[in-house]
Amino acid sequence: MSADHPTILCTVDVVLLTLIDGALHVLLQKRAADPFSGVLALPGGYVHAQEDRDAADAAARVLREKTGIVSPYLEQLACFAGPGRDPRGWSVSIAHVALVAEEALRAVPAAAGAEPQWKPVARLPVLPFDHRQIVARAVERVRTKSQYSSLPVYLCGERFTLPQLQAVYEAVLGEPVNKVSFRRKIDELGVVEPIEGEFEAGGAHRPAQLYRLRRAFRHALSVSGRGLGG
Amino acid sequence: MSADHPTILCTVDVVLLTLIDGALHVLLQKRAADPFSGVLALPGGYVHAQEDRDAADAAARVLREKTGIVSPYLEQLACFAGPGRDPRGWSVSIAHVALVAEEALRAVPAAAGAEPQWKPVARLPVLPFDHRQIVARAVERVRTKSQYSSLPVYLCGERFTLPQLQAVYEAVLGEPVNKVSFRRKIDELGVVEPIEGEFEAGGAHRPAQLYRLRRAFRHALSVSGRGLGG
DNA sequence: GCAATAGTGTCTTTGAGACAGTATTGA
DNA sequence: TCAATACTGTCTCAAAGACACTATTGC
Numbered sequence: 001m002s003a004d005h006p007t008i009l010c011t012v013d014v015v016l017l018t019l020i021d022g023a024l025h026v027l028l029q030k031r032a033a034d035p036f037s038g039v040l041a042l043p044g045g046y047v048h049a050q051e052d053r054d055a056a057d058a059a060a061r062v063l064r065e066k067t068g069i070v071s072p073y074l075e076q077l078a079c080f081a082g083p084g085r086d087p088r089g090w091s092v093s094i095a096h097v098a099l100v101a102e103e104a105l106r107a108v109p110a111a112a113g114a115e116p117q118w119k120p121v122a123r124l125p126v127l128p129f130d131h132r133q134i135v136a137r138a139v140e141r142v143r144t145k146s147q148y149s150s151l152p153v154y155l156c157g158e159r160f161t162l163p164q165l166q167a168v169y170e171a172v173l174g175e176p177v178n179k180v181s182f183r184r185k186i187d188e189l190g191v192v193e194p195i196e197g198e199f200e201a202g203g204a205h206r207p208a209q210l211y212r213l214r215r216a217f218r219h220a221l222s223v224s225g226r227g228l229g230g
Numbered sequence: 231m232s233a234d235h236p237t238i239l240c241t242v243d244v245v246l247l248t249l250i251d252g253a254l255h256v257l258l259q260k261r262a263a264d265p266f267s268g269v270l271a272l273p274g275g276y277v278h279a280q281e282d283r284d285a286a287d288a289a290a291r292v293l294r295e296k297t298g299i300v301s302p303y304l305e306q307l308a309c310f311a312g313p314g315r316d317p318r319g320w321s322v323s324i325a326h327v328a329l330v331a332e333e334a335l336r337a338v339p340a341a342a343g344a345e346p347q348w349k350p351v352a353r354l355p356v357l358p359f360d361h362r363q364i365v366a367r368a369v370e371r372v373r374t375k376s377q378y379s380s381l382p383v384y385l386c387g388e389r390f391t392l393p394q395l396q397a398v399y400e401a402v403l404g405e406p407v408n409k410v411s412f413r414r415k416i417d418e419l420g421v422v423e424p425i426e427g428e429f430e431a432g433g434a435h436r437p438a439q440l441y442r443l444r445r446a447f448r449h450a451l452s453v454s455g456r457g458l459g460g
Numbered sequence: 461g462c463a464a465t466a467g468t469g470t471c472t473t474t475g476a477g478a479c480a481g482t483a484t485t486g487a
Numbered sequence: 488t489c490a491a492t493a494c495t496g497t498c499t500c501a502a503a504g505a506c507a508c509t510a511t512t513g514c
Contacts, residue, residue: 008238010322050311055312082284082285083279089505092280125488163465163467179467205464208467393492410476410477411476418512431485432486
């Protein structure tokens, strides 16, 4: 029965987001091969049936191979499929969203793929395939989830203060949040903990308590994004 | 580059839910072909590159061809993918959730496929592939969305009373809901409207106002499920 | 002391649930 | 008139936001 139907292209794409100067940016790379060789696009690639254990695994591999980045948060976004999105024919892209702290990018080893470029999601260049819609859906998902979850902590570095975390929420949501209710919410979500005796010094004002992710929410590898407060 | 990789099976599966005697039921059919020929499973099939315009379109076609049902609500759920879920090899299933009123099933023409069987989601038989997880995720999605949206209206017939709609919500959510806040919420969602002068007669009590979906929320065909109060 | 930001106590406002009342039917 | 359910007005309670106050630093 499978022979009745022409081969369908099966790929994964990754929308990797980070916060630069208070604005969400997405990682783009110049494509190494046709179609659209040399054009800026989302990192993506074919599923490797020999090595990938599932779609998230494939997305994590593609991200690692092309950019050297291992994201602490990786979640399936949706399938984008149809006859027109890829000039080669009917294709399926299993799109994923990943989050990383800008700070963590400084430790990334030399990438195997093209030099990554960060573009603000509010001013994207023209993108091939349906990558513009994919990015839009990813941003929408992150904004929606940030309203009730602790997702934005994955945009912070290892150590952060609550005022910093609040600024991250405000940047993602695009609106100010109430300080008191923000702290109440973060407290009851229970995903971060104060680092005993550690404070952010430097300013001409009272130093802020440093926090970190609780152990149960730290991931060296990719996670599904479900049921983890994300 | 595509030749580097073995063919990946690309299918769609549909979790069609309805409410029977106050309990969520899922439509299953005996499979017509191997693998698992003759075993009860979700209706599913290959993507047809020649005719399907996207994944939801493929799901609607599969559902229509195999069961004769055209659902007023169809939404992409997630991709289930991996080497172990199908004995034929690495496979991708683009799973969808669909909702239909039990009442609407009576008007369904003779199905081209096997006789559909409705099984309660709380007591599923053993299912092939990863269909059990797919059903579980579908039910979880419907429950979650029902908490804040008008999704359950698609489990009602064309005309319904608010007490009937409330009972549907309670069946889906598995818990009683407050009558006053329920009516406030339905009112502000703005997806239903009273049918002027029409009441549900019959009981030895005050008749209830009949309601229907507002025109903007009625769909003869499948919809994406996003941004429509669903 | 003063400016600046961190952190907290508490009042107000808003929305959800509880409860009890009125409305309308068939018997 | 009574039982039964539809519908509605209003009180109570809990969560969220507003505001103001204290805390701690560098200058």
